[in-house]
Amino acid sequence: MTFLRQTKMDRLLSPDELEEALRNVLVTRYHNLHPFHKLMNAGDLTLGQMQAWALNRYCYQYTIPKKDAIVLSRSEDPEFRREWRKRLVDHDGEDGDTGGIERWLRLAEGVGLDRDLVTGRSAALPATRFAVGAYIDLVSNNSMLVAVASSLTELFSPIAIGERVPAMLKRYDYITDETLAYFKPRMTQAPRDAEFALDLTKKWAITPDQQGEAIDALITKCDILWAMLDALFHAYVAPGHVPPGAFVPEEA
Amino acid sequence: MTFLRQTKMDRLLSPDELEEALRNVLVTRYHNLHPFHKLMNAGDLTLGQMQAWALNRYCYQYTIPKKDAIVLSRSEDPEFRREWRKRLVDHDGEDGDTGGIERWLRLAEGVGLDRDLVTGRSAALPATRFAVGAYIDLVSNNSMLVAVASSLTELFSPIAIGERVPAMLKRYDYITDETLAYFKPRMTQAPRDAEFALDLTKKWAITPDQQGEAIDALITKCDILWAMLDALFHAYVAPGHVPPGAFVPEEA
Secondary structure, three states, X not given: OOOOOOOOOOOOOOHHHHHHHHHXXXXXXXXXXXXXXXXXXXXXXXXXXXXXXXXXXXXXXXXXXXXXXXXXXXXXXXXXXXXXXXXHXXXXXXXXXXXXXXXXXXXXXXXXXXXXHHHHOOOOOHHHHHHHHHHHHHHHOOOHHHHHHHHHHHHOHHHHXXXXXXXXXXXXXOOOOOOOOOHHHHHHHHHHHHHHHHHHHHHHOOXXXXXXXXXXXXXXXXXXXXXXXXXXXXXXXXXXXXXXXXOOOOOX | OOXXXXXXXXXXXXXXXXXXXXXHHHHHXXXXXXXXXXXXXXXXXXXXXXXXXXXXXXXXXXXXXXXXXXXHHHOOOHHHHHHHHHHHHHHHOOOOOOOHHHHHHHHHHHOOOOXXXXXXXXXXXXXXXXXXXXXXHHHHOOOHHHHHHHHHHHHOHHHHHHHHHHXXXXXXXXXXXXXXXXXXXXXXXXXXXHHHHHHHHHHHXXXXXXXHXXXXXXXXXXXXXXXXXXXXXXXXXXXXXXXXXOOXXXXX
């Protein structure tokens, strides 16, 4: 039921033009442009705000392998499934120690959060949970083209990480390489996954309606990431209205 | 997949104690307490902020009869379905002129919005759409007890309307009785529906776990309504960061 815009294309784009249109969605809507990330990269977040980010972003990390399992379950193609399965390996790891989710928990602990508080998810902002729920819904109840194209935010993920990691290491003395271990493998995993998903999107979207659908899927995914940061900003930056029951940092 | 807290009850409550616990959720979390509604009732919203509220709230109104149809579809009991069906009648009306959705559109037009902009929903905040999507998910993928108990915000709806309608008529000269025609029937419909849902909740929740589940369902529903107002506040009050693609009022 997650809403998709009904973008009407006035003509069929070439595969390269479609790629450009998709990249243009990211140029204008990817969450590295959000004021919360700008504060983070400028070194202007308090510890409490950093904790709120790590705690809430965990809900997204938690959701990703479930989202990818839904995509796997909908595919009829073993070759597709073999490739997409790598995403599960990346996030869940080979054991309890090596996956992205575990690395995210180390990041959360590295900024001083209790692991159980994070994994419990009840202290996250409801808006965060609703946004990641919309992602699950998006890939469950739309075409496989939508499910694949919505992952294309990963095209820009190395850009965001490339800005974020050096900025965080430089500007927050409690953040170390070890805290940020999550991000390093993402610099190679995300481009590999994004390339595969982009090739498929260009191969599958061969009518104007399908091309519009791919673009709309990516817009909705950008909306999801943006809404998560809007909710963080509202609750923890300005005006600082934490909704009932959500995490309240010890220091303001 | 919508998250439910796992409230653990330390003992079985009597039906009256359960009702008190449910009412206490509303006393502390119902959205009449939200700063956005306080601004509205104080007469402090600009026309553009009022428009943003009407436009976004339409997404909720639009969703309600779909939500109720899902609840109907899950019931095995004709008596339940006959009673719950009244909600569809209230929202969809007997013809194109008499239902709650149409009255909400009149409200939206009354504050100067274009009907097509409202019904298109693409100008609403993504966070609004994600929150109402979570409501659909909540009633689809949990027990019927959760589906029914989550509707109990209607216990307090007459309180909110009783505050809002006189305040809006008094403080905004562009708002008339006609603009607010949506609210008048709700003053009798909501208590009728809430009484039925409360009786069922008390009848069905006969173990501590079920009672916790009913309370959690109502908390999640309050979170949904609260998150919608948080998103409005962030985008249109302070700091006034409208997310990409969402409604921008003509006057600030």
